[in-house]
Amino acid sequence: MRIGHGYDVHAFGGNKPLIIGGVKIDNHIGLIAHSDGDVLLHAVCDALLGAAALGDIGRHFPDTDQKFANVDSRDLLRRVYQLIADKSYLISNIDITVVAQTPKMSPYISQICQNLAEDLAIGIDQINVKATTTESLGYIGRKEGIAVHCVVIIEKMPDSND
């Protein structure tokens, strides 16, 4: 069994739509990023890469590469999933905390879990997504950006020879 942790922060601004966990959140300022700015999926990618000792998202998909400009982070997540599957790992469970003063995440959590289940080929019962504010403290409390933490447990496939 191996554990991985991912953490990402993006600032509000620019003119991209706000996309969190593959869900487009209407009528809200988006996040500044090279990609589509999906801060939640970036934290999940980093947790998975960390668990498998495969580095981090920037190593695989550099933000200096135009190929990844405005890229759909669900594509990146599926590529990360393939990297860990190629090393014969299965995902046991994923736990995610969105730290955001805004938007209110609760209406979107169920769709985010469905997107993750689809892209990572796991069950909904293996995924937990939750959110908290910072009670108006700090840069998140001032609504300057969003942070996301993710922890994941992976295990070698039972029939793996690795």
Ligand SMILES: Nc1ccn([C@@H]2O[C@H](COP(=O)(O)O)[C@@H](O)[C@H]2O)c(=O)n1
């Ligand atoms: N962006 C957010 C933040 C919080 N929630 C939900 O509200 C609950 C209370 O938040 P506190 O920061 O006061 O602990 C939290 O447990 C979440 O259910 C949310 O949906 N979106």
Ligand SMILES: C[C@@]1(CO)OP(=O)(O)OP(=O)(O)OC[C@H]1O
């Ligand atoms: C996702 C990538 C893709 O180029 O760019 P950004 O959208 O800037 O996001 P970040 O969380 O800084 O991760 C780095 C990159 O891999």
